[in-house]
Amino acid sequence: MKEIIIATKNRGKVKDFDTLFAPLNIKVTSLLDLPEEIEDIEETGTTFEENAAIKAEAICEKFRVPVIADDSGLVVDALNGAPGVYSARYAGEQKDDQANLQKVLKGLEDVAQEKRIARFVCVLAVAKPGEVTVFKRGECEGTIGKEPAGEFGFGYDPIFYPTGSKRTMAQMTPEEKNQISHRRKALDQLMNWVKEQ
Numbered sequence: 001m002k003e004i005i006i007a008t009k010n011r012g013k014v015k016d017f018d019t020l021f022a023p024l025n026i027k028v029t030s031l032l033d034l035p036e037e038i039e040d041i042e043e044t045g046t047t048f049e050e051n052a053a054i055k056a057e058a059i060c061e062k063f064r065v066p067v068i069a070d071d072s073g074l075v076v077d078a079l080n081g082a083p084g085v086y087s088a089r090y091a092g093e094q095k096d097d098q099a100n101l102q103k104v105l106k107g108l109e110d111v112a113q114e115k116r117i118a119r120f121v122c123v124l125a126v127a128k129p130g131e132v133t134v135f136k137r138g139e140c141e142g143t144i145g146k147e148p149a150g151e152f153g154f155g156y157d158p159i160f161y162p163t164g165s166k167r168t169m170a171q172m173t174p175e176e177k178n179q180i181s182h183r184r185k186a187l188d189q190l191m192n193w194v195k196e197q
């Protein structure tokens with residue numbers, strides 16, 4: 001079995017990647033699996049690309065192996081693109097998924113259904129020793145509901161209805177979510193690279 005290192009500490013993302021890589025018989029190793037504690041990498045960028053590069057390159061430097069990093073978030077039109085690159089910490093440093101999605105709902109309190117347009121964005125960066133970092137972007141369009149629904153997934157999944165779906169992403173199984181997810185779309189573009197590993 002092949003192994004791919006994903007420079008993330010987010011358990012929700014790791015589950016998504018496990019689901020995405022399972023059919024390829026590839027084992028996902030994240031920063032949570034390493035024997036040593038990896039210090040939090042400061043995400044100082046203002047774009048998904050910048051932050052994905054910061055994470056991928058930091059871990060690639062450290063271990064001198066190819067690394068994928070994922071920087072992602074929810075972009076809400078009626079909130080001028082927020083929470084965007086600040087999705088993980090929208091309601092504060094404690095990275096609380098519930099508090100974050102409640103803050104989005106509050107911000108959209110007076111916004112009519114047809115204007116609750118949003119998309120999930122995922123940028124994957126691949127860093128290899130001595131090579132220029134490569135980026136792939138995937139987006140999933142949808143709308144924001146009035147209240148959370150569903151127990152699957154993580155982050156903003158309970159308030160996000162993908163276009164054409166009557167269920168939130170948190171009401172879909174991991175397999176269903178990852179047939180249409182932003183993460184899936186970004187990863188599809190990396191498949192040739194992944195198969196070479």
Ligand SMILES: O=P(O)(O)OP(=O)(O)OP(=O)(O)OC[C@H]1O[C@@H](n2cnc3c(O)ncnc32)[C@H](O)[C@@H]1O
Binds near residue numbers: 010071072120181183
């Ligand atoms: O940086 P790493 O260690 O990968 O973990 P993180 O949680 O800090 O990840 P990001 O900086 O990329 O922030 C992304 C946030 O966007 C949200 N998000 C990303 N993908 C999502 C998905 O598939 N479903 C729901 N929310 C998602 C979720 O709140 C994440 O915490």
Ligand SMILES: [Mg+2]
Binds near residue numbers: 043088
């Ligand atoms: Mg982060």
